[in-house]
Amino acid sequence: MKRQLKNPFLLAGYYGKEYFCDREDELAALEDHFDNERNVVLYSWRRFGKTALVQHFMAHLEEQKKAETIYIDLLGTRTIDDAILNITRAIYSKYGKVNSGISAKIVKLISAIGLDLSFDPNTGIPSISFGVKKENSMPEKSLEALGSFLQQRKNVVLIALDEFQQIKHYPKQNGEAVFRAWMQQFPDIRFIFCGSHRNMMQSMFAEKSRPFYQSAQLLQLGPIGKIKYELFIKQHFQEHKKDIGSDVVEQMYIWSREQTYCIQLVCNRLFGIYNRVEVKHLQQVFDAILNEESAVFSNYTNLLTHTQWRVLQAIAKEEPLRTPTAKEFIQKYNLGATSSVSTALNKLMETEIVIKDEDKYLVHEVLLARWLQSL
Numbered sequence: 001m002k003r004q005l006k007n008p009f010l011l012a013g014y015y016g017k018e019y020f021c022d023r024e025d026e027l028a029a030l031e032d033h034f035d036n037e038r039n040v041v042l043y044s045w046r047r048f049g050k051t052a053l054v055q056h057f058m059a060h061l062e063e064q065k066k067a068e069t070i071y072i073d074l075l076g077t078r079t080i081d082d083a084i085l086n087i088t089r090a091i092y093s094k095y096g097k098v099n100s101g102i103s104a105k106i107v108k109l110i111s112a113i114g115l116d117l118s119f120d121p122n123t124g125i126p127s128i129s130f131g132v133k134k135e136n137s138m139p140e141k142s143l144e145a146l147g148s149f150l151q152q153r154k155n156v157v158l159i160a161l162d163e164f165q166q167i168k169h170y171p172k173q174n175g176e177a178v179f180r181a182w183m184q185q186f187p188d189i190r191f192i193f194c195g196s197h198r199n200m201m202q203s204m205f206a207e208k209s210r211p212f213y214q215s216a217q218l219l220q221l222g223p224i225g226k227i228k229y230e231l232f233i234k235q236h237f238q239e240h241k242k243d244i245g246s247d248v249v250e251q252m253y254i255w256s257r258e259q260t261y262c263i264q265l266v267c268n269r270l271f272g273i274y275n276r277v278e279v280k281h282l283q284q285v286f287d288a289i290l291n292e293e294s295a296v297f298s299n300y301t302n303l304l305t306h307t308q309w310r311v312l313q314a315i316a317k318e319e320p321l322r323t324p325t326a327k328e329f330i331q332k333y334n335l336g337a338t339s340s341v342s343t344a345l346n347k348l349m350e351t352e353i354v355i356k357d358e359d360k361y362l363v364h365e366v367l368l369a370r371w372l373q374s375l
């Protein structure tokens with residue numbers, strides 16, 4: 001049994017249905033794709049809830065005994081070997097332990113890939129690594145061995161590869177082609193690819209020349225609707241004999257620009273401090289949050305050129321900005337030549353510090369935007 005959380009507003013990951021708001025349509029869509037043997041690409045702007053949704057879906061499939069699920073985070077992986085290592089570790093933690101100790105099949109699998117399995121002599125914690133062998137010369141073969149193992153499971157296996165856009169940065173091998181071949185080689189395994197880099201994920205899966213073209217269904221994750229979110233928030237406050245007004249929810253929803261993480265963060269704070277939340281309490285919480293982040297945000301000044309910084313700040317202050325090259329905008333913020341504004345903007349968009357959401361240019365991180373606005 002999981003313990004009950006003291007604060008029901010989670011700031012990381014997934015902790016069961018009770019703390020998870022809505023996403024019924026998305027869950028139904030994921031299940032429909034799964035039931036019809038389709039692979040899925042799930043994408044959204046940062047911190048809208050992809051990882052939590054995938055974990056929620058996996059928990060659902062496990063509960064229904066419809067699938068065995070494996071979650072792999074590719075964040076921080078820099079090569080295909082890193083990815084293979086993460087996949088192997090995930091498979092080990094799922095299937096490695098059997099009643100008689102360590103599964104012989106898994107041990108065989110690990111050594112077939114050329115990985116070393118060792119145990120910390122003090123803690124007994126297993127560790128899997130490439131050992132002395134520096135590089136895996138045949139990642140395709142390793143993936144094949146891993147896929148064959150998973151295919152032999154009695155139940156269907158669903159693999160979720162989170163932060164999948166990371167494969168674009170793998171040197172040498174074409175990560176896209178390698179994973180596409182893997183997916184095709186094992187049509188019985190279901191895949192969900194998650195990525196926060198919306199444009200990149202879209203082009204990876206939808207451009208004709210790209211290996212993943214038309215091989216998976218695109219599913220975009222938007223914000224959680226206000227009505228559902230409000231019910232969820234109020235219900236959790238009430239369960240703890242606390243109270244929060246609709247007007248407060250309304251304002252925090254706007255301030256958070258509908259971003260799930262930001263809403264959770266504000267709720268978490270309010271819940272921790274007040275029994276009856278009123279609108280007048282919001283500003284204090286907003287200020288406290290921005291205050292804590294300011295050290296990190298100030299660092300942006302070192303990472304950006306002077307013009308980029310000025311443009312970024314102007315975009316935040318003008319939110320929502322529609323025409324960044326308009327004379328009025330450039331003059332209002334005294335940004336200089338149109339061409340240098342364009343160059344700076346392109347750079348900011350390349351790194352996704354600034355995004356274009358439909359026709360609006362926005363500072364991607366909501367908290368960074370709010371902080372820039374406060375300067």
Ligand SMILES: Nc1ncnc2c1ncn2[C@@H]1O[C@H](COP(=O)(O)OP(=O)(O)O)[C@@H](O)[C@H]1O
Pocket residue numbers: 010011012013014019020021022023044045046047048049050051052053196224260261264
């Ligand atoms: N449906 C939801 N209900 C409640 N909290 C959620 C929900 N979806 C996400 N969260 C929370 O919002 C934050 C961001 O979600 P996450 O899944 O990490 O976003 P992403 O993977 O899109 O960057 C996390 O703290 C997570 O716990």
Ligand SMILES: [Mg+2]
Pocket residue numbers: 050051052162
């Ligand atoms: Mg995530």
